[in-house]
Amino acid sequence: MNIVDALNARENTTCFVGAGGKKTTMATLAADLERAVVTATVRIPIFDDWVARVAVTDDPIRAVEGTDSWPIGVVPKREREDRYLGYDPETVDELADFARPVLVKADGARMRRFKAPSSREPQIPASANTVVPIASAHVVGHPLNEERVHRVERVAELTGREQGTLIRPVDVATVLASDQGGRKGVPDGATVVPLINMVDDDELEATAREIAAEIHDRADVPRVVLAEMRAENPLVAAV
Numbered sequence: 001m002n003i004v005d006a007l008n009a010r011e012n013t014t015c016f017v018g019a020g021g022k023k024t025t026m027a028t029l030a031a032d033l034e035r036a037v038v039t040a041t042v043r044i045p046i047f048d049d050w051v052a053r054v055a056v057t058d059d060p061i062r063a064v065e066g067t068d069s070w071p072i073g074v075v076p077k078r079e080r081e082d083r084y085l086g087y088d089p090e091t092v093d094e095l096a097d098f099a100r101p102v103l104v105k106a107d108g109a110r111m112r113r114f115k116a117p118s119s120r121e122p123q124i125p126a127s128a129n130t131v132v133p134i135a136s137a138h139v140v141g142h143p144l145n146e147e148r149v150h151r152v153e154r155v156a157e158l159t160g161r162e163q164g165t166l167i168r169p170v171d172v173a174t175v176l177a178s179d180q181g182g183r184k185g186v187p188d189g190a191t192v193v194p195l196i197n198m199v200d201d202d203e204l205e206a207t208a209r210e211i212a213a214e215i216h217d218r219a220d221v222p223r224v225v226l227a228e229m230r231a232e233n234p235l236v237a238a239v
Helices: 022-034 060-065 089-098 152-159 169-175 202-218
Strands: 013-018 037-040 053-056 072-075 079-081 102-105 130-134 194-195 224-229 235-238
Touching: 013 022, 013 072, 022 102, 022 130, 022 194, 022 235, 037 060, 037 089, 053 060, 060 072, 072 169, 130 169, 152 169, 194 202, 202 224, 202 235
Parallel strands: 013 102, 013 130, 037 072, 037 102, 053 072, 130 194, 194 224
Antiparallel strands: 224 235
16 A cells, blocks of 8 residues: 555545644645645645646636646635635535545644644535545654644643643544544545654654554544655555
8 A cells, every 4th residue: 555545545535634634645645646736725835846847826726727737726815925725615615526636624723733623623625535634753752832833722622631742642543633623624435544744763653553553443544644745655554
């Protein structure tokens, strides 16, 4: 199994939520997939360096239909120098009816490595076939605070842990498996494939496997993917 198949991203609309490697994961998949389309339903940092071209357009279907440069990124507007805006989910639904595969950034994390969604997140289109909630293995053992965690108060609420306490594998699993966390807003019929990223040594692999076991205790998911998206061969395990 390779990383594309582990994340169920081939010939699908795949949405990425959480924190700890959404953009790196999307870039890895875009490079490995044939004729991939990259887009977002939320703000997305400039990603021109990992697609063949970015079309800033109100008509993404026309842009995709007319391109011979792959992978292609489509966004509606450049909001400022360092980021684009995303489409509304309904526009991505229309794009998904036309193109395969489509990779969608569906929430934000402000460069943190672990998060829980706000009341306005995620923005997952109804057409999503797969949702990939992400967290970094590196957060385990570090304090539950804003240095590494986005929306600390929501993570504390979901886990029952006080802010400032050390994050445990079960805390990561609880958030990723929760229907108010990593599984929030998943359309009926979509597959959830949690991803533990930044698994870059044996100790972190053991931690990630513990997280995966706790996820399976809490949610019906086909697998939990352990990966190091910066590696030449990013898939560590699918458990």
